[in-house]
Amino acid sequence: MSTTTHQNTNGIVEAEESPPITSPAYPFAAIVGQQELKLALLLCVIDPTIGGVMVMGHRGTAKSTAVRALAALLPPQKAVAGCPYGCDPARPAPNCPHCSQTQRAARNAQRASATRPVPVVDLPLGATEDRVVGSLDIERALVDGVQSFAPGLLARANRGFLYIDEVNLLEDHLVDLLLDVAQSGVNVVEREGVSVRHPARFVLVGSGNPEEGDLRPQLLDRFGLHARIATIGEVAERVEIVRRRRAFDADPHAFAQGWEKAQQKLQRQIKAAQKRLPAVQLPDETIFAAARLCVALGIDGHRGELTLCRAAGALAAYEGQDAATPRHIARVATLALRHRLRKNPLETAGDDTRIERAVAEVVTEG
Numbered sequence: 001m002s003t004t005t006h007q008n009t010n011g012i013v014e015a016e017e018s019p020p021i022t023s024p025a026y027p028f029a030a031i032v033g034q035q036e037l038k039l040a041l042l043l044c045v046i047d048p049t050i051g052g053v054m055v056m057g058h059r060g061t062a063k064s065t066a067v068r069a070l071a072a073l074l075p076p077q078k079a080v081a082g083c084p085y086g087c088d089p090a091r092p093a094p095n096c097p098h099c100s101q102t103q104r105a106a107r108n109a110q111r112a113s114a115t116r117p118v119p120v121v122d123l124p125l126g127a128t129e130d131r132v133v134g135s136l137d138i139e140r141a142l143v144d145g146v147q148s149f150a151p152g153l154l155a156r157a158n159r160g161f162l163y164i165d166e167v168n169l170l171e172d173h174l175v176d177l178l179l180d181v182a183q184s185g186v187n188v189v190e191r192e193g194v195s196v197r198h199p200a201r202f203v204l205v206g207s208g209n210p211e212e213g214d215l216r217p218q219l220l221d222r223f224g225l226h227a228r229i230a231t232i233g234e235v236a237e238r239v240e241i242v243r244r245r246r247a248f249d250a251d252p253h254a255f256a257q258g259w260e261k262a263q264q265k266l267q268r269q270i271k272a273a274q275k276r277l278p279a280v281q282l283p284d285e286t287i288f289a290a291a292r293l294c295v296a297l298g299i300d301g302h303r304g305e306l307t308l309c310r311a312a313g314a315l316a317a318y319e320g321q322d323a324a325t326p327r328h329i330a331r332v333a334t335l336a337l338r339h340r341l342r343k344n345p346l347e348t349a350g351d352d353t354r355i356e357r358a359v360a361e362v363v364t365e366g
Contacts, residue, residue, distance in 0.1 A: 023252045025072035026065055029262035030248075032241045032257075033232050034062055038225040039315075040335055041070050045202045046273045047314040050307060051224025052182055052204030054167070054215065054339065061229050063207040065162050071120045073267055077159060081112035084151045085158045085198050089113035092155050093199035095186060097149070119160030121202075122154050122253065124180075125169055132174060133181075133189050149196045152185045157202040167206030168215045175215065178204060179222045217339075221300075225332075226339035228352075259339075273317040280313045282324040289326035289363045293333060296358045299340050309337045331361045 030264065031038065040053045043138040055063050068155045079086040083098045092099035123132065134152035148280060153162070162178070203216050206215075214220065232238055248255040256263075290308040297304075312328035321328075 007347045013068075024256040025068050025157065026248055027259040027263055028073045029068065029266055030244055030259045031062055031066055031069060031243065032237050034229050036086060036335065037063070037066055037227045037229050038070075041066060041203075042226040042270065042318060043311050043332070043335075044224065045070065045270060045313040046246050046317055047073070047277055048201060048203055049312055050241060050310045050314065051177075051222065053271075054204070054223040054226045055205065055207040055229060056210050056214075056226070057207070057229035058211075058231055061231060063229070064163065064165060067161055067205050068120055071118045073263055074118045074265065074270070076117050079116050079159075080115045081114045085200075086160075087199065088159070089234065096199055097196060112221075119156060119158075121157040121160065121162050122256060123153055123162060123164045126201045127153065127174075127179070129174060133177065133187055133188075134198075135191070135194070139214070147192050149189065151198070153182055153196060154200040154202075158200050160202055161326045162202045162204050164206045166205075166208055168208035168212060170271070172216060172219065175206075175219050179219065182293065183222070204362070221303060223339065225335045227335060228338070229346055234257060237322050252356035271319060273314070276320070277314060277317040279322070280317050282309055282313060283323055283325070286312060286324050286326055289329045291357055293329065294363045296362045297337060297340075297355065298339060298342050300342070301340075304340050306335055308332060311336050311364065312336065326363050330359045333359050333363070 020175050028038070037055055037057075040055075044053055044071050057063060075085075078089050080089045080092060080099055083096065085093065085096050085098065086100050087096050088092050094100065104311075128151065134151055134155060143288070162182070164178070167175060174198075182202065182204040185199060185201040187196075187198055189196045204223070207302045208215065220226070244255075286310060287305070290312070293308070294302075294304040297346050308329055309324070311332040312324040315328045315332055316322075316324040334352055334355050337355055341351050341354065
């Protein structure tokens with residue numbers, strides 16, 4: 001592996017390592033169907049404050065494939081060289097223990113940075129809390145006699161994705177902790193004489209199989225969006241899935257090259273949406289539409305309106321619009337509200353049907 005360095009116009013020394021030749025990820029644009037899952041992931045990439053995605057679906061329905069494919073689609077990111085939290089060299093996090101110690105020197109010297117792919121961190125079911133949040137570096141404590149923090153999985157996931165398969169089987173206190181960090185963007189560790197705050201901004205994606213039980217409602221409500229995916233029933237689409245997967249397995253590079261134009265188009269849309277998002281307006285009529293919808297459905301709390309508005313703004317930015325409208329609220333309503341509905345044993349209609357009916361009555365007429 002070779003390493004090259006160059007200095008950019010801001011005086012930052014950038015180190016770029018030539019990555020080893022590896023098989024490319026399955027192209028995001030080549031995933032057949034699962035429009036709801038793909039839209040939810042795209043919206044959370046455009047606006048990470050939406051709060052992540054909970055995906056429920058049967059095994060083998062492209063859940064993990066979609067997450068890794070989207071991460072591979074995003075352009076490589078610059079990170080401060082040597083920073084265990086992967087801070088952006090142009091805007092290091094003010095609460096980063098590494099960069100805060102070096103930022104004074106960095107003002108008067110060249111800051112080194114490196115290029116890396118967007119991280120995707122898998123959180124295994126058996127992970128301990130220490131491994132997730134970080135802990136005392138035992139080796140340094142024994143060898144050097146000093147207290148030092150050993151960053152955990154949350155540090156590795158900063159500015160990327162944290163993916164939890166079978167999140168409904170993860171211990172509740174860990175899920176609660178992850179949701180807290182995902183919402184605040186900061187991981188706070190106070191233990192064993194170690195007191196550390198570090199940046200941990202990531203898109204949290206949890207997936208599960210409905211046959212193995214749902215996440216507790218109190219935790220499920222804190223995910224921004226909830227996507228339900230099912231095994232595709234159309235024969236033509238199932239055939240196309242097999243064809244594309246066989247072609248990818250036979251020659252991943254050739255398959256990826258064949259989808260390169262579609263990938264580049266989607267990449268440009270994402271970058272343009274991220275740039276446009278801060279300027280997207282949220283008129284009062286759109287906020288009123290979100291509030292009326294939540295009242296009509298009896299949604300507890302106010303996360304429903306907030307998520308609806310954020311998701312509508314991200315969708316408007318993705319579509320190149322200058323303002324989020326009630327139409328955007330209607331399009332993201334199912335994703336944002338299906339997991340926040342009160343369970344009524346006397347209600348015969350399904351969750352999605354209830355939301356669609358309320359949208360037709362409240363948003364369209366309002």
